[in-house]
Amino acid sequence: MQAQPLFTPIELGGIELKNRIVMAPMTRSRAIGNVPNELMARYYGLRAAAGLIVAEGTSPSPNGLGYPRIPGIFSPAQVAGWRQVTQAVHAGAGRIFVQLMHTGRVGHPANLPPGARLLAPSAIAAPGEIWTDTQGMQPYPTPSAMSEADIAAAIEEFAQGCRNAIEAGFDGVELHGANGYLIDQFLNTASNQRDDRWGGSIENRIRFAVEVARAAAAAIGAHRVGMRISPYGVFNGMQPDADTDALYVRLAQELSDISLVYLHIVDHSSMGAPEVPMTIKTRLREVFKHRYILSGGYDAARANADLATGRCDLVAFGRPFIANPDLVERLRTGAPLKTPDERTFYTPGPEGYTEL
Template sequence: MKSALHSPTRLAGLSLRNRIVMAPMTRSRAPGNVPSALMATYYGQRASAGLVITEGTSPSPNGLGYSRIPGLFTADQARGWAAVAKAVHEGGSRISLQLMHSGRIGHPANLPEGAELLGPSAIAAAGQIWTDTQGMQDHPAPREMSEADIAATRDEYVRAALLAREAGIDLVEVHAANGYLPGQFLNPKSNQRSDAYGGSGENRRRFLLELVDAVVGAIGADHVGVRVSPFNPFNDLAANFEGEREEYLALVDALAERGLAYLSLIATPGAVPDEVVDETRRRFPGTLILAGDYDATRAETDLAAGRADLIAFGRPFIANPDLPARLAAKAPLADMQADKLYTPGPEGYSDYPALSQTAAA
């Protein structure tokens, strides 16, 4: 009898071979911010997942805060993503492209000429970021976005979503987790505006919901997902602030009304209370993806309990390109090379062997 994790299912009209999702992970292999042939190889190797979600991809030059991350706002970038989509489809999977605007997380040394760091408020994030030309640098304060900037950024997301669909991408995921631009608007530590986009929880949700509505209007709700990470201090956000549970669940309610393809919740044990995960399940009637330090046993348990429809695995996919086969065979998992996570080139990226290659060796 096939396990729940390995059983086929459907997502917004798409057939998935299993309920295993490759989670989005920054890998910094896009020189010049253009998806490379090496990236197509990497994603194609991992196409035995039911759904592959790409690394964060900026819809704007202003959102390229990290070194060598891809964008999707030029013809060259669109061609690169079309090659990735082709490789994933040929491998039998579906692909969702994660749209990630880094907002205040970044440094001018990582941005193309003419781009600038933007954020909901002119508040620098604590900590430092890597630059290829200057090494580690402090996060500078971003420029506070005007309403014109907000409207222009919405238009950039719409353009990127349209380019993604034209490139053969099945779905797009609006990244509202982990302290990037939409998450910066949601959080009172990074958003201290006094206009319609700041102050109350309703106002702080406005940026994300208007963004989602614009993308849905362009490509349809059944092609759009959203990723969230409540109670998460990553990138210098306030975690467990007063009213966060209620604000998060109000956001879930608002997203549920929009009939999206999926909601992806980072629910790492100990970070998100179980009752909040279960309340998310009750309130969101569409496909729910859970992520956060999953192994096969916990994944099977949560699927069997109906807590989620799909389970996302991140780090295990790095060194185990055929992770679904390894999980099905209960085979040991290979260890990743942590020092090669963000370095250029194939080493520690596309050179991990499949289980069949390991056995043959």
């Protein structure tokens, strides 16, 4: 068998990862009451052979709990719940970051806790409908445009989420700047039509992402903070425009200067989304001076090839991890992969999760 760069260790912000396989963040909606639990600890513990697990989108704010049963990381109960998860992964000699996801306009009051607000850069509803446990499918409501005070509060919530993540035993955090959630809502003109310093020019539209990254780095050290982005993504109503390349290059430069530990690129073309041009992936790789993660539709052969040619430092696998907790071993030996059951991606309970 040819050499497999996937299985060479790599340093990430002062910790050693035993291989270059990242488990991509995946929302699985098992956190009843938005609190992580033993079932989740078992699920992540079973996958500790990954070089790095990025735990599912987790809200740093009550306002960011837009989907049913997603976890938070702002209350003491949530921090305690996450501690079980990080202990299970560390017991398996794994490493784990948590993805901080504020859903912004992608939510519904029926999913939010009492008193929480649906917030976004501008009062523009996301297109389409969202699942609620109490009212079934519902059209996305129009969010409230964030005031200066709302923006400052959200940035501080991200910073506190970082501190809570470290308290819960995580090795670091991934800021979710992709897929049409709050940070991406600021980047994209489809959801950001502000005419103040948070909207309009490229510099203004990246400001929220950069300020969140700065606050996160100040809170726990840049060596423990990565960011995920999705240039050319169209999920949750995002739309590329003539400035997309320039905006992401500028953002990557800023994040590189802050010394974020990694930049993680989403590509959902294998899920039917438009192709993400290789030119932008290559350009961002050049501009961002720290670790670089590619994802989307990878198998071992393509991952090894992209690592060998230096297109990235690590490769993230999403769906393959769902039905194959032993994915790392299967990739190593070339064993066939089981197909995940989409019907249990977001359902509560162990079926399709820890029971496969």
